[in-house]
Amino acid sequence: MSDSKSSKPKNSQGPLSRRLDGVSESATLKLNATVQAMKARGEDVINLTAGEPDFNVPDAAKEAVIESLQKNRSKYTPAPGITELREAIAAKTNAQQPEVVRSQAWKAANVIVTNGGKQALFNSMLALLDPGDEVLIPTPYWLSYPEMVKLAGGIPKFIPSTLANQFKIQPEQLKNALSSKVKILILNSPSNPTGSLYSKAEFAALAEVIQSTPGAENTWVVSDEIYDRIILGDTPFCSFLNAAPGLRDRTVTVNGMSKSAAMTGWRIGWSVAPENVTQGMITLQGQSTSGINSLAQWASLAALKLPDSYFEQGLQIYRKRCKLMLEILRKARKIEVMAPEGAFYVFIGVKDYMRAGEDSIAFAQRVLEEAKVALVPGTPFGEPEFLRLSFATDEQSIQNGCERLVKYLEK
Ligand SMILES: Cc1ncc(COP(=O)(O)O)c(C=O)c1O
Structure with a gap:
C-alpha cells in the first residue's frame, strides 16, 4: 500500500528539497549554452557573453602538469590543498596586504584551496552563516552571491549602487544597512559585471563604517x-584588507587562477581567512569534495610563480579591446556607459531602448534573435535595465558585435 504522505512532493518542484526553493540556475551558463546551440545550427551569432579569458594557459602551467604526471602525483591531496600551493597563496596575499603583514602575516594554515573561487565563496557562506543571518550585497552583483547565501540559509539584503557613483556603494549607505543581524558584507573589486574598482581610500572609508557602527561588531567581510x-586604468588594485588591516580577524579574501591566468577549466580558487574559519571550511570540504585535482594544483603553483611582467602583454590587449568597445558603443546616442577600471566587461544602460514592459532578459533575447549579438542581461546581476558585454574575445568580434548592436539600437 502506498503511503500518500511520504510520496507527497516536499516542494513545488517535486522531490527536491526546500533548500532549492527560490534558487535560480546560473543564468550565464544557460545563456552560453543557447549561443553554442545557435552556432552549432550555423547561425551567424557574435558572442559577447564570455566570462572567461580567451588567452591560453601559461606554458609554465602546462609543463608543471606534464612533470607532475611523470612524477605520478596522482594521489589524493590534503583537503585544504598541497602545502606548497597554500604557502605560495599566503605569500601572494601577504604581498598584496603589506598593512596586514605588519601585525600578522598569513601562513599556509590560513589558506584553503578550492574548486574555483566559486567554492571558496560557497564555503565561506556555509562556514559563517546561520539560518536567518543577513548578508549585504551591493548591486549590481555577481549573480551567484544571492543564490549561495540562500543555499546557506542566509537572507540576501541589497545595497543599490548607481552609475553616477561608478557603481560603488557609499559609506553612508553601508552605515544605514548595517545592523546586528548582518553577518557578512560581500565586496567585489574589480567587479563583475560593472568593472568598477574601489581605491584604497574608498575601501578604508567602508571599513571605518564597519568598525564604528554599533551592532556591526560581528559583521564579516568576504572580499572577492x-x-x-x-x-585597466590608473587606479591600482587594492586588496580590501590592505585598506582595512583592523578587520583581519573578520575578513575572508577570495581569489583564484581562473581570470588571472586564464585557467577557468582547471578549477583552482582559494580563500585566506583567520585559522578557525579556514579550519571550518576544511571540515566542510573534507566531507564534501575533498582536496582539489592534484595536477591543477601543481599547475597553479607554477603559474603563481610567474612575474607580473608575464601578464603585461595580456593587459595591453584587454586595454586596447576595451577602448575599441567603448568607442563604438558611445556612438549609440541613448546608451549609458561607464569605462571599466578592471575586469573585462562593459556594463551598459539601455533603458531608453527598451519597449514597455520589457526587462533586460527580454531585451537581450530580442537582440540575440534580431541582431544576432549575444549579450548578458543585467537582471540576474540585480540591474534590470543594463546589459553586460565582454571584451574577453577577439577584436573582430568586438568590432562587428558592437557595430551590429549600435546599428540595431539606432534604427
Ligand atoms: C566575481 C566573480 N567571482 C567569482 C567567480 C568564480 O570564478 P571561478 O570559480 O572560476 O574561480 C567569478 C566567475 O565568473 C566571478 O566573476
Whole structure:
C-alpha cells in the first residue's frame, strides 16, 4: 500500500528539497549554452557573453602538469590543498596586504584551496552563516552571491549602487544597512559585471563604517578579488584588507587562477581567512569534495610563480579591446556607459531602448534573435535595465558585435 504522505512532493518542484526553493540556475551558463546551440545550427551569432579569458594557459602551467604526471602525483591531496600551493597563496596575499603583514602575516594554515573561487565563496557562506543571518550585497552583483547565501540559509539584503557613483556603494549607505543581524558584507573589486574598482581610500572609508557602527561588531567581510590582475586604468588594485588591516580577524579574501591566468577549466580558487574559519571550511570540504585535482594544483603553483611582467602583454590587449568597445558603443546616442577600471566587461544602460514592459532578459533575447549579438542581461546581476558585454574575445568580434548592436539600437 502506498503511503500518500511520504510520496507527497516536499516542494513545488517535486522531490527536491526546500533548500532549492527560490534558487535560480546560473543564468550565464544557460545563456552560453543557447549561443553554442545557435552556432552549432550555423547561425551567424557574435558572442559577447564570455566570462572567461580567451588567452591560453601559461606554458609554465602546462609543463608543471606534464612533470607532475611523470612524477605520478596522482594521489589524493590534503583537503585544504598541497602545502606548497597554500604557502605560495599566503605569500601572494601577504604581498598584496603589506598593512596586514605588519601585525600578522598569513601562513599556509590560513589558506584553503578550492574548486574555483566559486567554492571558496560557497564555503565561506556555509562556514559563517546561520539560518536567518543577513548578508549585504551591493548591486549590481555577481549573480551567484544571492543564490549561495540562500543555499546557506542566509537572507540576501541589497545595497543599490548607481552609475553616477561608478557603481560603488557609499559609506553612508553601508552605515544605514548595517545592523546586528548582518553577518557578512560581500565586496567585489574589480567587479563583475560593472568593472568598477574601489581605491584604497574608498575601501578604508567602508571599513571605518564597519568598525564604528554599533551592532556591526560581528559583521564579516568576504572580499572577492578574483579579477585582481585585470586592471585597466590608473587606479591600482587594492586588496580590501590592505585598506582595512583592523578587520583581519573578520575578513575572508577570495581569489583564484581562473581570470588571472586564464585557467577557468582547471578549477583552482582559494580563500585566506583567520585559522578557525579556514579550519571550518576544511571540515566542510573534507566531507564534501575533498582536496582539489592534484595536477591543477601543481599547475597553479607554477603559474603563481610567474612575474607580473608575464601578464603585461595580456593587459595591453584587454586595454586596447576595451577602448575599441567603448568607442563604438558611445556612438549609440541613448546608451549609458561607464569605462571599466578592471575586469573585462562593459556594463551598459539601455533603458531608453527598451519597449514597455520589457526587462533586460527580454531585451537581450530580442537582440540575440534580431541582431544576432549575444549579450548578458543585467537582471540576474540585480540591474534590470543594463546589459553586460565582454571584451574577453577577439577584436573582430568586438568590432562587428558592437557595430551590429549600435546599428540595431539606432534604427
Ligand atoms: C566575481 C566573480 N567571482 C567569482 C567567480 C568564480 O570564478 P571561478 O570559480 O572560476 O574561480 C567569478 C566567475 O565568473 C566571478 O566573476
